[in-house]
Amino acid sequence: MKSDLPALMEARNLDALLVFGDALHNPPMVYFTGVRHVTEALLVVKRGEQPLLFCHNMERDEAASSGLATRSLTDYNFRAILKESNDDHTLANARLLQRMLTDAGITKGRLAVYGERDAGQAYSLLNAITELLPELEMVGESHDSVLMEARATKDPAEVERIRAIQKQTTEVVGQVADFLSNQRAKDGVLVDSNDQPITVRKVKSKINLWLAERGLDNPHGTIFAPGAEGGVPHSMGSPDAVLRLGEPIVFDIFPIEAGGGYWADFTRTWCLGYASDAAQALYDDVRFVYETLISEIKPDERCAVFQARTCELFKQRGHPTVNEDPSTKVGYVHSLAHGLGLDVHERPGFYGDPKTAKEFLCRSHVITVEPGLYYPERGMGMRIEDAVYMRPDGKPEVLAPYPLDLVVSLKQ
Amino acid sequence: MKSDLPALMEARNLDALLVFGDALHNPPMVYFTGVRHVTEALLVVKRGEQPLLFCHNMERDEAASSGLATRSLTDYNFRAILKESNDDHTLANARLLQRMLTDAGITKGRLAVYGERDAGQAYSLLNAITELLPELEMVGESHDSVLMEARATKDPAEVERIRAIQKQTTEVVGQVADFLSNQRAKDGVLVDSNDQPITVRKVKSKINLWLAERGLDNPHGTIFAPGAEGGVPHSMGSPDAVLRLGEPIVFDIFPIEAGGGYWADFTRTWCLGYASDAAQALYDDVRFVYETLISEIKPDERCAVFQARTCELFKQRGHPTVNEDPSTKVGYVHSLAHGLGLDVHERPGFYGDPKTAKEFLCRSHVITVEPGLYYPERGMGMRIEDAVYMRPDGKPEVLAPYPLDLVVSLKQ
Known part of the structure; x- marks a missing residue:
């Protein structure tokens, strides 16, 4: 169960978890947030710490109802990052993620990734972020992930x-x-x-x-x-x-x-x-x-x-x-x-x-x-x-x- | 629209598309199959050819109702592959995918990947398959993918x-x-x-x-x-x-x-x-x-x-x-x-x-x-x-x- 997570993470040498996506019909996110009308959000959990939820301003009240600590995703100004990135969406998304992870204090160690996302986008984004944050190891767990283990x-x-x-x-x-x-x-x-x-x-x-x-x-x-x-x-x-x-x-x-x-x-x-x-x-x-x-x-x-x-x-x-x-x-x-x-x-x-x-x-x-x-x-x-x-x-x-x-x- | 796909693929030098996941609430799959009770399936589209749908035996009639050519995923015997892979799910999934792609004649060139899947699993699976099929380049398109372009x-x-x-x-x-x-x-x-x-x-x-x-x-x-x-x-x-x-x-x-x-x-x-x-x-x-x-x-x-x-x-x-x-x-x-x-x-x-x-x-x-x-x-x-x-x-x-x-x- 959820209270097992810190021990499970320690056993696999995971420093943090990252969850992409909506808080609707997306089990890894819902596990932490409950069902909320929060879309295209990002949640990070450092081992032994409380989760932190990044969400858009339009959904700030829905996000706050989860009881989790929240931060504004809108304030990172994705449009400006996209411009800096010459309209390269993959690079812009990786830079956005880099800034959020840096602000959350997650720039090195092993980070396990979850959440429903387009498979191709996940592949290119996660490969791009490993170039921007080379001390951070992205861990794509399978079937036997710590999260599925805790959830069982x-x-x-x-x-x-x-x-x-x-x-x-x-x-x-x-x-x-x-x-x-x-x-x-x-x-x-x-x-x-x-x-x-x-x-x-x-x-x-x-x-x-x-x-x-x-x-x-x-x-x-x-x-x-x-x-x-x-x-x-x-x-x-x-x-x-x-x-x-x-x-x-x-x-x-x-x-x-x-x-x-x-x-x-x-x-x-x-x-x-x-x-x-x-x-x-x-x-x-x-x-x-x-x-x-x-x-x-x-x-x-x-x-x-x-x-x-x-x-x-x-x-x-x-x-x-x-x-x-x-x-x-x-x-x-x-x-x-x-x-x-x-x-x-x-x-x-x-x-x-x-x-x-x-x-x-x-x-x-x-x-x-x-x-x-x-x-x-x-x-x-x-x-x-x-x-x-x-x-x-x-x-x-x-x-x-x-x-x-x-x-x-x-x-x- | 869908009829634009071959030209869009050619313009971006894509040889084939690969779609993961269910034919329910999964737009890239539903775009080809319609809404069907087909789960954890795989669809491939070679440029200018008809799609091919791999599905489990239990869902063969639902898959056939799409009108697409279908193949049995069950016949690949994932359990045996898992055993050969010493219970390493990522490796076993990559080997399963390698066999299906090989049978579909997709072993080299540029393959764009789509479909809702756990982000971490997509990352590890797609990186693993590139080791097994080194002549195949996995393309994780972003926001401006050929599929989103066609669908618009x-x-x-x-x-x-x-x-x-x-x-x-x-x-x-x-x-x-x-x-x-x-x-x-x-x-x-x-x-x-x-x-x-x-x-x-x-x-x-x-x-x-x-x-x-x-x-x-x-x-x-x-x-x-x-x-x-x-x-x-x-x-x-x-x-x-x-x-x-x-x-x-x-x-x-x-x-x-x-x-x-x-x-x-x-x-x-x-x-x-x-x-x-x-x-x-x-x-x-x-x-x-x-x-x-x-x-x-x-x-x-x-x-x-x-x-x-x-x-x-x-x-x-x-x-x-x-x-x-x-x-x-x-x-x-x-x-x-x-x-x-x-x-x-x-x-x-x-x-x-x-x-x-x-x-x-x-x-x-x-x-x-x-x-x-x-x-x-x-x-x-x-x-x-x-x-x-x-x-x-x-x-x-x-x-x-x-x-x-x-x-x-x-x-x-």
Whole structure:
């Protein structure tokens, strides 16, 4: 968690952190500032010191609401620097950054860099700044950065925010179930009171309204994928698709706090009216693996152990898995879980060799648990996903429990 | 526009483009793919050829819906590469990229890089790939990249998409005006039928619902800033603020097509019930400048000329401007306009020396026109903003006209 940062930085010999970008939908910045309408800002954190936020005058009040120390970016007069730099934007941006870093007392040592930015601009800017400040080493950490390491474990306030949005998400899921069960079927297709088929588009528009009523954003949309579409894990569901009784629907919903804070991530698979024997059998396998893994996950074990266990259980039930064929498109085709926080996919990751992988499941992690089976040629996919908090006492806790029934019965 | 890319690339001696990231809320990728649920993908465009999209198997159907040629990223087996690379993610990512670029026939020449990515990761990855493919020069273009140059001019289909979302946005603005005018005042404060004050939070929750009903995303929220808050251009408006009769409210709304396509951008300033003489006089200055500039903007002129003209007109009316003091916090404190497209702020930019700045206003640009005046210590800010299409015949066209009245009268 955030309080681990000084020790993590010391262990990797990092003297300071630099974060580029907006305080909206930009996790490394939001981690320090919270969600604010602050754009194209810059934040520096010297090891063991409080962060310092540079922002434009137009957004000074928004920046101040973060409670962080702020400085005006406008006062550096970028336009004048650009003129001095003969309109060379890369050089001008590097000179601007040089002045801000110098004023922040960061001119040598190792500086780790974060934040969403255009990849090409980041490359040219960071190479340019190393020429202007040759005693400063820019460190481009990867996947295993100190920031991702700190962010992987959540403090109690973060857990409560994730719990709250996950709970609001399950409320919307309940509204969707109610909505569907209140329709009726005609010729095996769900229709409204005017005999018009209920389409995926219609369901998603309801979902977006119900999310908006709760003040949640849904920037990546919702997976509501019936039949064969649900057999490809990230197919969203064609807007004009209709809903047939008995056909499994993969419903994966992942809204975010307004402006880009913490995510929810939740999946159920439903059959409307009834489930065929084949669908029920496949679902029972997924549910068995889900319940087994929920009971078995524990901290201080390699994450990859639980992925291997998932593959083992699915294989025992006759399904191909990514363990035997990493590029399989049928059976169990992805990984069991991922961290959940300011990114919808963050650390820990659940892959690698169960004997040697570096990633351990830890107390205070918040992860998904989401086994699934995919058979597009049989016209179905199945997935169950919940968000799980690895409590300080070592016990996993499903953050927002919701029924696991496959069948959503129609009331009429 | 997109059809200009081969010539633009040739002029800068670029052999290919590389775009990282999602096909959601990532303009350089969306420009080629459209909005798709395709994440952590990679797209390459060799000069004069069709784009090629690498994506994960789980998202193969979403990727195929783009109509582009696709290849499986999963088949490269990143986990095996990671193992070969002793769990060094930067090296493994560079080796993965090396293999994909090699298969795409891109191993030498100049490759311009784009797409939202963590700045530090982009820096380390792109430096690593230049060691693996030493004949390939990575080009990190800035602000004036070929892609931003191409994107600045819109083809007719793009203009119609921006017109459509801008029109939907003005419909929501109309709903907000109706909602406000149907309330009544008590002790000078707008209240609902239960005598409860209408707060900024309440208005914004209505806005989000009305946007969601139209299928629009609002990832950056809405500025609805009464009184002194409106005196700082990007203050969003405190959620608990109440609405006082006569107090100017800056209402700046900028939703985006679902999943991250084209943006709208629109501002009106309203006084509920009545406007004080001081507010009306300030507004009249802004409206005069707005109408003058709308009548004067024309293609083939430096954009900075129109910014200078705006400063001149405001100065004539006794207001401080950024022309005399670039960091002024009162008077006219920003620039007249910006390009509008897949980014809410894109080219062209309206700053620099009116005699030498490089940026010209061109036919087929879509820009905002948004003069404003800010006096937080007087408790007010004023801004008018519309989206304007510079038509091929040279005439500016407001894409979604909406009344310019300052006062929103109450019906009761």
